[in-house]
Amino acid sequence: MAAKPHNSISDEPTWDRLLVRLTDIELLRKGSGWRLEQQYTDQYVLLAPSNGGGALIIGGAEYRLRMDTVCFCPPEETFGAAPDSHDCTDLYVLRFDVHREVDPMDLESAGHLTDKKEYKLSNTSSRKQTDILYQKEDHLLRYASGLQFRLDSQSPFVLCGEIHSCLNNAGSLERFRGQLLFQELLYTLVKTAQNEPITDSLSSLERSKLYMERNYNENVTIELLARMAEVSPKYYVELFKKTYGVSAMDYLSELRMAKAKQLMAKSDIRLREAAQQVGYSDEFYFSRKFKKETGVSPTVYMKSRRRKVVAYGYYTTGHMLALNMIPYAAPLHPKWTAYYYKMYRNDIPVHLSAYRHGVNWQSNMELLEEAQPDSVICVDMLETEEKEALASVAPVLFLPSDADWREHLRMTGEHLGISGEAEQWLASYDRKVRAARGRIHSFVEQDTFLIVSVYKNRISQYCNRSIRDVFFNDMQMLPALGENAGVHQMPLSLEQIASMDADRILVNVCQETESIAYWKELQQSALWQDLRAVRTNRVDFITSDPWREYSAFAHWRIVEEIESLIAGNYPKENRKSSMVPV
Secondary structure, three states, X not given: OOOOOOOEEOOOOOHHHEEEEEEEEEEEOOOOOOOEEEEEEOOEEEEEXXXXXXXXXXXXXXEEEEOOEEEEEOOOEEEEEEXXXXXXXXXXXXXXXXXXXXXXXXXXXXXXXXXXXXXXXXXXXXXXOOEEEEEEOOOOEEOOOOXXXXXXXXXXXXXXXXXXXXXXXXXXXXXXXXXHHHHHHXXXXXXXXXXXXXXXXXXXXXXXXXXXXXXXXXXXXXXHHHHHHOOOHHHHHHHHHHHHOOOHHHHHHHHHHHHHHHHHHHOOOOHHHHHHHOOOOOHHHHHHHHHHHHOOOHHHHHHHOOOOXXXXXXXXXXXXXXXXXXXXXXXXXXXXXXXXXXXXXXXXXXXXXXXXXXXXXXXXXXXXXXXXXXXXXXXXXXXXXXXHHHHHHOOEEEEOOOOOHHHHHHHHHHHHOOHHHHHHHHHHHHHHHHHHHHHHHHHHOOOEEXXXXXEOOEEEEEEOHHHHHHHHHXXXXXXXXXXXXXXXXEEOOHHHHHHHOOOEEEEEEOOEHHHHHHHHHHHOOHHHHOOHHHHOXXXXXXXXHHHOOOOHHHHHHHHHHHHHHHOOOOOOOOOOHHHOOO
C-alpha cells in the first residue's frame, strides 16, 4: 500500500496532539443497486470497497474503486461513486472529523478565539493548569484532490467490519471500542503510506494507463503496454477491460478524439495537423475514425465550432444544447453540473467554475479574456461589477430573469440566428408532453403528489419554477394541497406531512453531510414510516440535476424522468441521445 505520487501525508501538526472522531460508518451492500451521487462533504470521508470494483470521482479527479485500495476525500470537496455492476461491490463509507491542539495565545493574538470551529477542553494536568483549545483540522492529509492507498492485505476491511458492528451496537462501551478500532485503521493507513516508497504507488496496469494519457499522440500498441504492465498481451487486453470497463484501444481512441475536439474548437487548425497532433499519420483514416466516434465528420464539426459562444451559467447551457449548439465555454463540475460534465466535458473546450452563483467569477473572467469568445449568453441575475466585466470580454445577451424558459429559448435562438430551430424544438417538446401524459395517466389516475426537499436539519414542501411549469402545469400532476400555490419552499413537520396524506411523495435530498445524516434519521421515525405513501412504496427520489435547472434541455429530461419514475418507460441513467428531439 502506498500513496499516489502527487499526494503526501502531512507530518505536521504532531499526530499525538490530534483528536480524531468517527461520526458515521455506512455499509453499501452488493446487490442493492447502490450509487453514491456526487455530494459535498464538510468532513473527511474514507471509502473502502471490500470486493469488486467501481468508479470514483473526488473533486474533478477520477479514480478506480478496487478491493485493494482505500480512498480519502477531504473536507469542503465533492465525491461520488458507482459500482461496476449491481452485484459485485460492498463499500464502506466512513466519515470523520479531526481537531488539532493549538496555542491559546496564538489564537488570541490572531483574533480567532470566537471561531465556531474551536472549543475548549479543561486540562487538569498539574504540569499545565490552563485550558487547551482544539481547532478543526482540514489539512491533515495534504494532497491535490483524493488520496488513494494500495493495500497488501485485507486487514483494513476486516477492521471496517468490526467498526461497523461496534458503532451499530446499543452499548456505549462497544461504540467506544469502535472509535479505538477506527484509530487503529487510520494509523495503519497513514503509517504504511509514510514508509513505502512513492515509486511503488501505481500498479503496473495503472502505469500503462497513465502512459496512454500522457503519450496518446505516439504509436501506442498493446505489445508496448503489456510489456509496461509486465504481463502477456492477451492477459493485458482482458485485464484492462475487466478493470476499467473499456478496452485499452478504445480508451486510447477516446483520449485522441477528446483532444482532437479541443484542437478543432480552439483554433482554425488544419485537419492534417489535428490528426498528427493526436497520433494519426493518415488524415483520411482519422476522418473516418472521428465520424464513427462522433457521428459527424471533422469538417462539419470544425464548421459548427467556429462560433465561440459562451454559456455563462448552466441554464443557458441547457438552452444552447436544446438548439444543438455546444457552448465554447460553460460551467462544468461533476457535482454542480453533473449531466453536462459527464456528457460534454470533452466537447466544451473552456471549463468555467460551476461552484455557487456569484463565486469565482473573477477567475472565470480570466479564462474568458484568454479565450476571446464571440459572444456570451447569460441570465441577468448578476451583480453590477460582474455584468460590467462580462460585457468587457464580448457582446452579451442578458436573458431577463422574470421571463419564462420558453421566452429564454426564443431569445437564445434569435441571438444565434436560428429562431426557426427554437420554434421547432418547442413544438417537439409539446408533442412529447402530450404523449407522456397519455402514457402515465393509467398509472397515476387521481393520485396527489407532495414534493419535499431535505436540507440540513429541515424538511420543506418544495416547488421551484421547473417543478411548477413542467410537473404541475405541463404534465398536469395533482398537488397534495389541492391547488398548486406556485413557487415556494415551506418548512414542514412530519405531522403536517401526515395531514396532507399525499398518494405519492418525491424527495430531493441535498447531497452534503448534514442533510444526508438528517434524512437517514428521518426515515427511522415512526411518523415517517406510517405515511401512506411510505407504506404503499410510493416514495421516489429526484436529484437536483435536472429538477432545479430552468432550461429547455433540463425540462426535456424532467419529462423523461417523470415517465421513468411513474411508468418505468426510460432507464434512469443519463443518455445523450435520448435528450435531443428528433
